[in-house]
Amino acid sequence: MSAPEVVVFLRPGCHLCADALDDLDALRAQEPFTVRTVDIERDDRLHARYLERIPVIAVAGEELCDFAVDSERVLTAVRDLRERLATASGGARAAAASRPAATPAPAAAAVTARPPERRLEAVPPEPAVPAVAPRRIVAQPMSTLDATPAAALDPDEPAADPVPEVRLGVGQAERLSRYLQVLTQARKMGRATMSSQELSAHTHVNSTQIRRDLSGFGRFGKRGVGYDVEELVTKIRGILHTSQHVGIVLLGAGHLGRAIAGSDVFGDHGFEIVAVLDNDPAKIGTPIGDLPIGDVRHLGEVVREHEVVVGVIASPAKAAQGLADELVEAGVQIIFNYSGSLLRTPAEVTVHTSSPAVDLLHALYYYLA
Ligand SMILES: NC(=O)c1ccc[n+]([C@@H]2O[C@H](COP(=O)([O-])OP(=O)(O)OC[C@H]3O[C@@H](n4cnc5c(N)ncnc54)[C@H](O)[C@@H]3O)[C@@H](O)[C@H]2O)c1
Known part of the structure; x- marks a missing residue:
């Protein structure tokens, strides 16, 4: 019987996604399962569908959670799938035993016998993304877009160039410009740090969206302290290419x-x-x-x-x-x-x-x- 598989739709360089993989890794101590990552950048339909929600975590075609791992839902779904797989393989063995030898076994067809509430429609197979264990996912290069140096992922290290070469969407570029305007003004007023809630209040962009906009470019801010204004100004200017003359x-x-x-x-x-x-x-x-x-x-x-x-x-x-x-x-x-x-x-x-x-x-x- 194969192990239950958890699928994570993610984007290279997304730190919410990296956190989700870490959380899944921790959950595997309670319930064994494999993790398969799907890079939404490789498929326009997946990109359009998931960009605003990644990481999206799915089991057996059912979307369980987005933005972060809901441990209870994932564990319940994994246990449920394990039972269904066991039933299917038991049923298949029994069917094979009673069937004439020439008839091929129906494989794991019974897995889909109970359709989940929200199946992923027509998600194409991703042969290029192999099923791998979470630790290896983190270690492997996620894509050429992920050019963020390791130091920039550490909140205690200043974010250094080069900035990953990602073509921003119009909305994201516009929001980053607004963050930059507020942060630049805060710096002029002598502010060293700013919380995401404050940045949100001044830009009218909700703080989840702010974190998502910034998550692709490194790990910024410390819990309880907020963003380092100088660091973020430098980083956003790099992203927007305004650090050049x-x-x-x-x-x-x-x-x-x-x-x-x-x-x-x-x-x-x-x-x-x-x-x-x-x-x-x-x-x-x-x-x-x-x-x-x-x-x-x-x-x-x-x-x-x-x-x-x-x-x-x-x-x-x-x-x-x-x-x-x-x-x-x-x-x-x-x-x-x-x-x-x-x-x-x-x-x-x-x-x-x-x-x-x-x-x-x-x-x-x-x-x-
Ligand atoms: N969007 C805003 O926030 C905002 C605010 C104030 C004014 N405005 C607009 O900005 C413009 C300028 O306002 P202002 O109060 O400075 O006017 P102004 O009359 O004080 O200045 C206009 C300047 O343009 C020069 N000028 C005229 N024709 C020119 C040409 N062909 N080539 C180069 N220079 C030329 C004039 O010599 C003058 O120095 C106006 O169109 C005004 O409505 C916009």
């Missing part, structure tokens, strides 16, 4: 342009305003922040010379489309648009329009509705 050209040196140039709003995140350009002869050549205001007619040269990545438009709305066209012509693919103008740009260009009213409208809806 990003040059910005600011177009419009009026009230808003002057406020942006004189603030840390971009500098806090490693963005450098390399030039401020305007078309007003009275302003050109005068200082703004540490820079002299340049002539907007040199926009193309400035973009090429400073390898500008982002163009920030702080001009009146009527000038914005012309400036956007010139930025695109010069090769800029990210435009941050403070003017209210609805810009037309090629599909490959990302336009972010900043409007303080948007958040207010959103908040007001919940207030008024």
Whole structure:
């Protein structure tokens, strides 16, 4: 009779998954079973189905728990499966004994005689992932994505580069940016640590989601102490690739342009305003922040010379489309648009329009509705 098998749907580098494997390992002392891991990154359907829930633990096709091991449910399911396997093998032996020799035995067909409540639909077999014992699962390289150095898995060690090369989903990238904004501000306020609940309160992302977002990149934080702000800022900046230099050209040196140039709003995140350009002869050549205001007619040269990545438009709305066209012509693919103008740009260009009213409208809806 084969041993009951527990299947764990997981993702390389997911530390909730690593914890689940450890927990299952401990449970095997009470009830023997084998563990098979299924890497959801290898199958689009599994990825779509389980990404938000991993680790998902299943026995005999029934999903028992997600996020963490529910010991009681797993043990009960394993015992139940063992009994069914025993019955099946006993039944098969009895059937084989009474059957004419030429008829093949029905193998473990009786295992499925009692269908579980929530069967995994059409989960394909995973021949590439062998059934192995939990300890070996941890030791084997889970995938090429798992580039996190061992030190980063230790909460007492600072998280070091290199950061695993994982393509983030849009939602995760957006949330990581929000965590980074709050952590950067906390660091400026002299905070050394921050709890996930606090980070949650400031970002409006629930703390389970925060832990899940970060779990793929190393083990952060200590129970009762929270996240190390400096460590997490460094790590998220690495993940978002903002630890590299990003040059910005600011177009419009009026009230808003002057406020942006004189603030840390971009500098806090490693963005450098390399030039401020305007078309007003009275302003050109005068200082703004540490820079002299340049002539907007040199926009193309400035973009090429400073390898500008982002163009920030702080001009009146009527000038914005012309400036956007010139930025695109010069090769800029990210435009941050403070003017209210609805810009037309090629599909490959990302336009972010900043409007303080948007958040207010959103908040007001919940207030008024
Ligand atoms: N989203 C926000 O948070 C926010 C807040 C305030 C203002 N705004 C918008 O930002 C823009 C700037 O506001 P402001 O108060 O600084 O206006 P402003 O009039 O003080 O400054 C505009 C600047 O743009 C320059 N300019 C005009 N045409 C130009 C061109 N073709 N090339 C380069 N420079 C040019 C002007 O010379 C001037 O220096 C406006 O569109 C305004 O509605 C947005």
